[in-house]
Amino acid sequence: QKEVEQDPGPLSVPEGAIVSLNCTYSNSAFQYFMWYRQYSRKGPELLMYTYSSGNKEDGRFTAQVDKSSKYISLFIRDSQPSDSATYLCAMKKVSNTGKLIFGQGTTLQVKP
């Protein structure tokens, strides 16, 4: 079983739709959860960072963590064409090395 699993998509939605992106993980040692956005041939850019179960909201973005189910989600409200990118979930254990484990990434296209 892979440590972090993420449906690669692609996911295509109309502008204004609510988007739901998800990752599952197998290692309960993961305590920190991140969502990065990556545009084509660019470096990942941090969108959201959570470290406890529950919801965290930032503008149109909501990150949700359910540690009991080992499941994390990112919701995008009122999606815009500029949201078209690849979304990567990433996780980290409690350690002093900072090693991030990434999911495969989900490619999202928001059509005008």
Add this chain to the structure above:
Amino acid sequence: EPEVTQTPSHQVTQMGQEVILRCVPISNHLYFYWYRQILGQKVEFLVSFYNNEISEKSEIFDDQFSVERPDGSNFTLKIRSTKLEDSAMYFCASSDTGVGTDTQYFGPGTRLTVL
């Protein structure tokens, strides 16, 4: 806004040649990382570096790879004898504390093509 920079943006080399990828982390950061992303695959951790020492390295980071902070600003990844399978995007990242909720900031990447 401070950012991580990487040079070159694209490096083409022949199999068996040595390459050095360069990164300038954010100036007050103390933790440095290299990741790679083979086309169509996930971003993979290679190595973390703190206080002039490797903190952790992955199975990918074998004896052909080395990292160095030659001065106060640069962080380099050297591949001694490149293989075809080393072709990938290489991302440098840096963070301030390396623990807890610190954020890793990624550079734009260097695309390495091994022929």
